Amino acid sequence: MFAFILRRLVQSAIVMLVVALVSFSLFRFVGDPVASMVGQETTLAEREALRESLGLNDPILVQFGRFVGRALQGDFGISYRLQQPVMELILSRLPATLELALVSGIVAFALGITLGVYTALNRRGWLSNFIMTASLIGVSLPTFLIGILLIWIFAVELQWLPSFGRGETVEVWGWKTGLLTPSGRASLVLPAITLGLYQMTLIMRLVRAEMLEVLRADYIKFARARGLTNRAVHFGHALKNTLVPVITITGLQLGSIIAFSIITETVFQWPGVGALFINSVQFVDVPVMAAYLMLIALVFVIINLTVDLLYYAVDPRLRVDRAAGH
Amino acid sequence: MSAPLLSVRDLIVEFPTRRGTLRALDGLSFDIAPGEVLGMVGESGAGKSLTGAAIIGLLEPPGRIAGGEIRLRSERIDTLSPDAMRRIRGKRIGMVFQDPLTSLNPLYTVARQLTETIRTHAPVSEAEARKRAVALLDRVGIPAAARRIDDYPHHFSGGMRQRVVIALALCAEPELVIADEPTTALDVSVQAQIIDLIKEICAERGASVLLITHDMGVIAETADRVAVLYAGRLAEIGPVREVITNAAHPYTRGLMGSIPTLTQETDRLVQIPGAMPRLTAIPQGCAFNPRCREVMDRCRTDRPEALTTGEGRQVACWLHADDAQEAARG
Ligand SMILES: Nc1ncnc2c1ncn2[C@@H]1O[C@H](COP(=O)(O)OP(=O)(O)OP(=O)(O)O)[C@@H](O)[C@H]1O
Numbered sequence: 001m002f003a004f005i006l007r008r009l010v011q012s013a014i015v016m017l018v019v020a021l022v023s024f025s026l027f028r029f030v031g032d033p034v035a036s037m038v039g040q041e042t043t044l045a046e047r048e049a050l051r052e053s054l055g056l057n058d059p060i061l062v063q064f065g066r067f068v069g070r071a072l073q074g075d076f077g078i079s080y081r082l083q084q085p086v087m088e089l090i091l092s093r094l095p096a097t098l099e100l101a102l103v104s105g106i107v108a109f110a111l112g113i114t115l116g117v118y119t120a121l122n123r124r125g126w127l128s129n130f131i132m133t134a135s136l137i138g139v140s141l142p143t144f145l146i147g148i149l150l151i152w153i154f155a156v157e158l159q160w161l162p163s164f165g166r167g168e169t170v171e172v173w174g175w176k177t178g179l180l181t182p183s184g185r186a187s188l189v190l191p192a193i194t195l196g197l198y199q200m201t202l203i204m205r206l207v208r209a210e211m212l213e214v215l216r217a218d219y220i221k222f223a224r225a226r227g228l229t230n231r232a233v234h235f236g237h238a239l240k241n242t243l244v245p246v247i248t249i250t251g252l253q254l255g256s257i258i259a260f261s262i263i264t265e266t267v268f269q270w271p272g273v274g275a276l277f278i279n280s281v282q283f284v285d286v287p288v289m290a291a292y293l294m295l296i297a298l299v300f301v302i303i304n305l306t307v308d309l310l311y312y313a314v315d316p317r318l319r320v321d322r323a324a325g326h
Numbered sequence: 327m328s329a330p331l332l333s334v335r336d337l338i339v340e341f342p343t344r345r346g347t348l349r350a351l352d353g354l355s356f357d358i359a360p361g362e363v364l365g366m367v368g369e370s371g372a373g374k375s376l377t378g379a380a381i382i383g384l385l386e387p388p389g390r391i392a393g394g395e396i397r398l399r400s401e402r403i404d405t406l407s408p409d410a411m412r413r414i415r416g417k418r419i420g421m422v423f424q425d426p427l428t429s430l431n432p433l434y435t436v437a438r439q440l441t442e443t444i445r446t447h448a449p450v451s452e453a454e455a456r457k458r459a460v461a462l463l464d465r466v467g468i469p470a471a472a473r474r475i476d477d478y479p480h481h482f483s484g485g486m487r488q489r490v491v492i493a494l495a496l497c498a499e500p501e502l503v504i505a506d507e508p509t510t511a512l513d514v515s516v517q518a519q520i521i522d523l524i525k526e527i528c529a530e531r532g533a534s535v536l537l538i539t540h541d542m543g544v545i546a547e548t549a550d551r552v553a554v555l556y557a558g559r560l561a562e563i564g565p566v567r568e569v570i571t572n573a574a575h576p577y578t579r580g581l582m583g584s585i586p587t588l589t590q591e592t593d594r595l596v597q598i599p600g601a602m603p604r605l606t607a608i609p610q611g612c613a614f615n616p617r618c619r620e621v622m623d624r625c626r627t628d629r630p631e632a633l634t635t636g637e638g639r640q641v642a643c644w645l646h647a648d649d650a651q652e653a654a655r656g
C-alpha cells in the first residue's frame with residue numbers, strides 16, 4: 001500500500017516536471033519577456049541590463065531550476081497585462097471556477113449514474129429509448145452552442161435566469177462563494193448545466209454499457225440462481241462492479257470539466273480562471289498562461305492520484321497483501 | 327418408483343428470431359426421484375444447459391418455455407410469478423455452474439456472499455448466518471474455514487473456489503441441485519474430488535442431483551440414471567449400468583463407443599459420422615436419422631416417441647417399438 005502510493009507520487013512529480021518544462025519554454029518561444037515589459041523608448045543598453053537582472057542570460061538549466069523553485073513556492077511572476085502577482089490573480093479567480101466545476105461535476109455524476117443504471121435495467125422501455133436518443137444530442141452538440149441555446153431560452157425568452165456573471169458573492173474564510181446568495185445560485189444554474197451536460201451523457205452511456213456487460217457476467221447469473229432479490233442483484237452485486245471501471249473515467253472527466261470550463265466561462269462571462277486564461281492568451285501574458293497550464297496539470301495529477309486510491313479501496317483484487325491460498 | 331421430486335413433461339423451449347422460431351428443446355420428458363442422481367449427457371448444443379436453465383427459471387430472453395410443464399413435488403413451477411420462482415431458487419433448487427473463477431463476485435468476501443444468501447432464505451441473524459456459513463465451508467473442505475471465510479474469491483485456488491460455489495449453492499438446503507459441468511473448468515487432479523463432494527454432500531442431505539457433463543466416466547461412477555439428449559430431444563434414459571453396457575439407442579451406442587475406457591475392446595473405437603444438426607435444420611422424423619447406421623424408412627418420416635422398455639428406462643427409437651409393446655404387455 002505504502003509502496004504503491006510512493007510510486008504514484010514519484011510518477012506524479014515526473015509529470016509535473018514535464019509540464020513545468022513546457023510552461024517554461026513558453027517564456028522562451030512565445031514572445032520576448034523583456035519586450036513585453038519595457039516601453040518603446042527604452043534603450044538597448046537598458047534592455048540588456050534588465051535581461052541580465054532577470055537572469056535571462058544564465059544557462060537554460062539554471063533558469064529552469066529557478067523557475068521550478070519559484071513555482072514550488074507559488075511564485076509565477078507578475079502578469080504582464082495586469083501588473084499583479086500571477087498567483088494572487090489565480091487565487092482570486094479559483095473559487096469561481098471550482099464552484100462551477102464541482103457543482104456541475106456532482107450533478108453530472110449523480111444524474112449520469114442514475115440514468116445509466118435506469119436505462120440498463122429497463123433496456124426496452126420507451127423512457128430508456130427516449131433518454132438514449134436525447135443523450136445523443138447531448139454528446140453531439142458543442143458546449144458553446146448548448147450555452148447559447150440555454151441563454152436564449154431561459155435568459156432572453158423566459159427571463160428566468162441570469163445569462164452572465166456570478167451574481168452576488170459573500171466571503172467565507174477568504175473564499176468568495178456564490179452558493180450562499182439567491183442571485184449567486186441562480187447565476188450558477190445555466191453555466192453548470194452547460195458544463196456538465198456533455199460529461200453527464202458520457203457517464204450515463206458508460207455506466208449503461210458497463211452495467212449491461214456486468215449483468216451478463218457469471219456471478220450475476222449465479223447470484224440470481226441463489227434466489228437473491230432483484231434489488232440485491234442489481235444494486236448490491238451489479239452496480240458495484242459497474243462502478244470499478246467507471247471511477248477512472250469519471251475522475252478524468254472531472255479534470256476535463258475544469259479544463260473545459262474555459263469555453264463555458266467565456267460564454268457566460270464567468271469570472272473564473274478559464275476566462276482569465278483566455279484573456280491572457282489574447283495579450284500573450286505568458287506568466288499567466290504558464291501558471292494556468294501548471295494548475296490544470298496539477299488538478300489532473302491530483303485527480304488521477306485520488307482515482308487510483310479509490311480504485312484500490314473498491315477492488316480487493318488490487319490489494320495483493322496475502323498470497324493466494326491453496 | 328416413489329413420487330418424483332422433479333417431473334419434466336413435454337418441455338419445449340423456443341427462441342423467437344427474425345428468421346423464424348428456433349426450437350431448442352422439443353418435447354423433453356424425464357423424472358428425478360428424491361435422492362436420485364440423474365446424469366445428463368449429449369453433444370455440445372444438445373440442450374443440456376437450457377434444460378437446467380428452464381427448470382430453475384433462468385432462461386435468458388428471448389428464450390422461453392413454449393410448452394409442457396415442470397413440477398417440483400407435483401407443484402407446477404414453470405408458471406409461477408417471477409418472485410415466487412425467485413424464492414424457490416437457492417431455497418429448493420440450487421445450481422452449480424461450470425466456471426468457479428467467474429461464478430463468485432470478485433468484490434465481496436466469501437462471508438458476505440454466503441451470509442447474504444442464507445439470510446435471503448432464512449430469518450436468521452447475521453451472527454447465526456455466519457456461524458452456519460463457517461460450518462458449511464468446513465463441510466465442503468475449506469481448511470481453516472473460520473479464518474478463510476473473510477477472504478475474497480481471488481485468494482482461493484480454482485478447486486477451492488468451486489467448493490465455495492458448492493457451499494453457496496447448498497447454503498439454503500435445496501432439495502434439488504443442478505450441476506452444469508461443475509468440473510469442466512477445473513484441473514484434472516481436483517475434478518474427482520469435486521464430483522465426490524457434490525455426491526456425498528447431496529446424499530447426506532437427501533438432495534437430488536441433475537448432473538450435466540460430457541464425461542461418461544463421471545456419470546458411470548456418480549449417477550443412478552442417465553439421460554441422453556440429442557438435438558433438444560431425449561434419445562434414451564435409464565439406469566446407468568444398463569445404458570452403458572446395453573445401450574438401446576444407436577446414438578448412445580456411438581456415444582459410449584467414443585469413450586475408450588468404457589468399451590471392452592479398446593482397439594475398436596466407434597465414431598459417429600457427421601455432426602448434430604443445427605436448430606434451423608433438424609431433419610424430419612428422428613433427428614438422428616442422417617447419422618444413424620441402422621436407419622429405417624420409418625425413421626425418415628415419423629418421429630419416434632419415448633418408448634418405455636423397462637423400469638425407469640425409455641428410448642426414443644423405432645428399433646425398439648416391439649420391445650416396448652412386450653414391456654407393456656408383460
Ligand atoms: N440465445 C439463444 N438464441 C438462439 N439459440 C440459442 C440461444 N441460447 C442457446 N441456443 C441454442 O440452444 C441449443 C442448446 O444450447 P445449450 O447451451 O443448452 O447446449 P449444451 O447442451 O449445454 O451444450 P454444451 O455442452 O456446449 O454446454 C444450442 O443449439 C444453442 O445454439
Ligand SMILES: [Mg+2]
Pocket residue numbers: 374375376506
Ligand atoms: Mg452447456
